[in-house]
Amino acid sequence: xxxxxxxxxxxxxxxxxxxxxxLVRPAHAATHRAAVVAxxxxxxxSEVVTPSEFxxxxxxxxxxxxxxxxxxxxxxxxxxxxxxxxxxWERRFDEVVDANFDSTKGKVFSSWFSGGTTNLCYNALDRHxxxxxGDQVAFYHESNEEGEELPAWTYAQxxxxxxxxxxxxxxxxxxxxxxxxLFMPMVPQLALAMxxxxxxxxxxxxxxxxxxxxxxxxRIEDAASRVVITADGVMRGKKLVGLYEIADKAAGLVxxxxxxxxxxxxxxxxxxxxxxxKPGRDVWWGDATAxxxxxxxxxxxxxxxxxxILYTSGSTGKPKGVLHSTGGxxxxxxxxxxxxxxxxxGDVYFCTADCGWITGHSYVTYGPLLNGAxxxxxEGVPSYPDAGRLWRMVDKYTIxxxxxxxxxxxxxxxxxxxxxxxxxxxxxxxxGSVGEPINPEAWRWYYxxxxxxxxxxxxTWWQTETGGVMIVPLPIQGASMKPGCAMRPFFGVxxxxxxxxxxxxxxxxxxxxAIKAAWPSTIRDVFGDYERYQQTYFPIPGFxxxxxPPRRGGDGCRRDEDGHYWITGRVDDVINVSGxxxxxxEVESAVVLHPNVAEAAVVGYPHPVKGExxxxxxxxxxxxxxSDELRKALVMQCRSEIGAFAAPDVxxxxxxxxxxxxxxxxxxxxxxxxxxxxxxxADELGDTSxxxxxxxxxxxxxxxxxxx
Ligand code: WT7
Numbered sequence: 001x002x003x004x005x006x007x008x009x010x011x012x013x014x015x016x017x018x019x020x021x022x023l024v025r026p027a028h029a030a031t032h033r034a035a036v037v038a039x040x041x042x043x044x045x046s047e048v049v050t051p052s053e054f055x056x057x058x059x060x061x062x063x064x065x066x067x068x069x070x071x072x073x074x075x076x077x078x079x080x081x082x083x084x085x086x087x088x089w090e091r092r093f094d095e096v097v098d099a100n101f102d103s104t105k106g107k108v109f110s111s112w113f114s115g116g117t118t119n120l121c122y123n124a125l126d127r128h129x130x131x132x133x134g135d136q137v138a139f140y141h142e143s144n145e146e147g148e149e150l151p152a153w154t155y156a157q158x159x160x161x162x163x164x165x166x167x168x169x170x171x172x173x174x175x176x177x178x179x180x181x182l183f184m185p186m187v188p189q190l191a192l193a194m195x196x197x198x199x200x201x202x203x204x205x206x207x208x209x210x211x212x213x214x215x216x217x218x219r220i221e222d223a224a225s226r227v228v229i230t231a232d233g234v235m236r237g238k239k240l241v242g243l244y245e246i247a248d249k250a251a252g253l254v255x256x257x258x259x260x261x262x263x264x265x266x267x268x269x270x271x272x273x274x275x276x277x278k279p280g281r282d283v284w285w286g287d288a289t290a291x292x293x294x295x296x297x298x299x300x301x302x303x304x305x306x307x308x309i310l311y312t313s314g315s316t317g318k319p320k321g322v323l324h325s326t327g328g329x330x331x332x333x334x335x336x337x338x339x340x341x342x343x344x345x346g347d348v349y350f351c352t353a354d355c356g357w358i359t360g361h362s363y364v365t366y367g368p369l370l371n372g373a374x375x376x377x378x379e380g381v382p383s384y385p386d387a388g389r390l391w392r393m394v395d396k397y398t399i400x401x402x403x404x405x406x407x408x409x410x411x412x413x414x415x416x417x418x419x420x421x422x423x424x425x426x427x428x429x430x431x432g433s434v435g436e437p438i439n440p441e442a443w444r445w446y447y448x449x450x451x452x453x454x455x456x457x458x459x460t461w462w463q464t465e466t467g468g469v470m471i472v473p474l475p476i477q478g479a480s481m482k483p484g485c486a487m488r489p490f491f492g493v494x495x496x497x498x499x500x501x502x503x504x505x506x507x508x509x510x511x512x513x514a515i516k517a518a519w520p521s522t523i524r525d526v527f528g529d530y531e532r533y534q535q536t537y538f539p540i541p542g543f544x545x546x547x548x549p550p551r552r553g554g555d556g557c558r559r560d561e562d563g564h565y566w567i568t569g570r571v572d573d574v575i576n577v578s579g580x581x582x583x584x585x586e587v588e589s590a591v592v593l594h595p596n597v598a599e600a601a602v603v604g605y606p607h608p609v610k611g612e613x614x615x616x617x618x619x620x621x622x623x624x625x626x627s628d629e630l631r632k633a634l635v636m637q638c639r640s641e642i643g644a645f646a647a648p649d650v651x652x653x654x655x656x657x658x659x660x661x662x663x664x665x666x667x668x669x670x671x672x673x674x675x676x677x678x679x680x681x682a683d684e685l686g687d688t689s690x691x692x693x694x695x696x697x698x699x700x701x702x703x704x705x706x707x708x
Contacts, residue, residue: 099518112328176201185234208356303327321527328520337367403432435579467521502540
C-alpha cells in the first residue's frame with residue numbers, strides 16, 4: 001500500500017517499501033518513541049545553539065524584542081494601532097481591541113479595529129501596485145515536472161487576474177458574506193481565487209485537494225456554498241489527482257442546497273484530464289475571466305466582517321468551521337510574517353504548505369503578499385523526481401526563507417546527505433518548521449546539514465484557530481536557540497500553563513497550554529455554531545484553550561527555568577499525522593460504517609516519518625472473520641469518507657476493547673499497546689483497576705496489529 005500522505009500533504013516522501021502487508025512490526029516503530037524521549041531528555045539539559053551568521057534584520061536585538069513585547073502586553077491598543085496604521089483603511093478604526101474570554105461575565109468575543117473598513121485584497125495587491133511595485137514578482141510557479149518553466153506572476157498581473165475572477169464571481173451572483181468553496185491544486189491561482197473572494201467581501205472556504213468527495217460535500221453543505229472553484233486536476237509526483245471528478249461527485253452528494261456554479265481552472269492538457277464540463281453549471285476559469293470586466297471595484301468591509309472559514313478536526317464530532325475576520329487577521333498575519341521570517345527587500349520566500357491548510361492561508365497567500373514579498377509556489381512533491389528536488393529549488397530561486405514541516409524534514413533526512421550534494425543552499429537565511437513538535441534529531445539535521453549551522457531554525461507553534469504564529473524563536477542576530485523549543489511568545493501573546501482544573505501555574509512547570517488575552521487573529525466563531533465555539537475553546541473563565549473538552553486542552557507544554565516554552569504534543573484525542581490534525585472520532589466513524597464492524601477505536605502511535613501514524617482497533621461482528629479483503633475495505637472506507645491522508649497505518653483485530661464499567665473506551669491503554677506492542681509492561685499500562693473486564697487487555701497484547 002502506498003502511503004497516501006505524500007500525495008496529500010505534499011510534504012513527505014512515500015515510505016520505503018515495507019515488508020508486504022505483513023504481520024511484522026517494523027523495528028523502528030517500537031523504538032521510535034523511546035528514542036525521541038531519550039533524545040529530548042539529552043538536549044533538555046539546556047543545550048543552546050547559536051547560528052554562526054545571521055544578519056541584523058527587522059529585530060535588531062533580543063533587548064528590542066523584550067522592549068516591544070513588554071509594550072505589546074502593557075498597552076495592546078497603542079502597540080497594534082501603530083502597526084495597523086501602516087495598512088490602508090478606507091475608514092480608520094475607532095477602537096483597537098475589545099474582548100472577553102470569561103463566559104461567566106457574558107458572551108465570549110474578540111473584536112479588533114472596530115469601526116474600521118478595509119479590504120485584504122486591496123492591501124495585498126492594489127496597495128503595492130499603486131506604490132510602483134507592479135512589476136515585482138509575487139509568485140514564481142514551479143511545476144511538478146522539473147524543467148518545465150511556467151510563467152511567474154507579477155503583482156500587476158496578479159491584480160489583473162484577481163479583478164477578472166472577482167467579476168466572474170459577482171456575475172455568478174456571489175455577494176458580500178456569501179461563502180465560496182475552493183477545491184484546487186497548490187498553484188498561484190489558488191491564492192488568486194482567495195484574494196478574488198476577499199476583494200468582493202465573499203468568504204472563502206478552502207478545502208484541501210486531498211479530501212474525498214464525501215468530505216468536500218459535507219464542507220460545502222456546512223458552509224452553504226453555491227459556488228465552487230476547482231481545477232481539472234494536477235500531477236503530484238507520478239500521480240494524477242482528478243480534482244474535477246471529486247468536485248463533480250461532491251456536488252451530487254450535497255444535500256439541502258445546489259452547487260449552481262463551478263469555475264474550473266485548466267491545469268492539465270485536455271487529453272490527460274479527460275474532463276468534460278457540465279453545461280449550465282460549469283465554466284472554465286479561462287473563459288470566465290476572458291469574458292469578465294477587467295476592472296473590479298473593491299468592496300470595503302468592516303474589520304470584523306468574516307474573511308474565511310477553514311475546517312479543522314477536533315477530538316469529537318464533525319470538523320469545525322474555524323472563522324477568521326478581516327482586520328485583526330490582516331494585521332497579525334502580516335506582522336508575524338515580517339518578524340518571524342525577517343522578510344527583506346529582494347528575498348525570495350518559500351513555504352511548502354498547501355493553501356488547503358492554515359499555514360498556506362497566513363504564510364503563502366496573506367502574510368507574504370501583505371508584505372509585498374516575492375515567493376515560490378510549488379505544485380509538486382519534494383520527493384519527485386527524487387529527494388534532491390527541494391534543495392535544487394532553493395538554489396534555482398535563491399530562496400532566503402524556507403518554511404516546511406518536521407515530517408518533510410524526517411522524510412528527507414532518511415535519504416541521507418546525498419541529495420544535498422551538488423546544491424549550495426547558500427541563499428538560505430533562515431529555516432522554518434511548523435505543524436508538530438520537531439524532534440531534536442530532525443532539528444539537528446535541518447540546522448547542520450541543510451543550513452550549514454548558519455541559519456536560525458524558526459520553530460513556529462500555532463493553530464488554525466490562532467490564525468498566526470504564537471510562540472516562536474524569533475530570528476535575531478546573536479540569539480541562541482534550544483533544539484525543539486518554541487521559545488518565546490510573539491508580540492501581544494500571553495501564554496499560560498494551566499492544570500486540568502484550569503488553575504494557572506507559575507515559574508518553571510508543565511501542564512496544558514492556554515492563552516490568557518485576545519490577540520488580533522483570535523478565532524472569532526465556529527461557523528454556524530457559536531455554542532460549540534464557546535464550549536470548545538473557552539470552558540475555563542479567562543483562557544483560550546488549545547483543544548477541546550473533555551480533556552480541556554489540546555497541547556501539552558513545559559515552561560523551563562528561562563521562561564521558554566516547549567510544546568510537548570497533543571494530550572487530547574487528536575492525532576497529528578504529518579502535521580495534519582485528524583480526529584480519532586472521524587476515523588472511527590468511517591470504520592464503523594462498514595457492515596461487518598461492531599466497534600472501532602483509533603489512536604495515534606509514534607511514526608518515524610509522519611510523527612504519528614493511525615492505529616485502528618477493530619472488533620468484528622459475531623461470525624465475521626478477519627481477512628485481507630476486509631482490512632483493505634476498511635482502509636478504503638477511510639480514504640473515501642475522509643481522504644487518502646486518513647488511511648490507517650495499522651489495523652489491529654481486537655477480540656474486544658478495554659472499557660471502564662461505565663462503558664468508556666480506555667484509550668490510554670490502547671495508546672500504550674499501539675506504541676509498545678507485546679513489549680508493553682504492566683507499569684506502562686498504569687492503573688487498570690477501573691477496567692470492566694481485565695483479561696481483555698491480555699488478549700489485546702497477545703493479538704497484534706498489522707502494519708500496512
Ligand atoms: C496543532 C495545530 C499551525 C499550522 C499547522 C497546523 C501542532 C503546530 C507546532 C510546533 C509543536 C505544533 C499543535 C497544534 N503544532 N505547530 N511548532 N510545535 N506542535 O495547524 O492543523 O490547526 O494544528 O499542530 O498540536 O495544536 P493545525
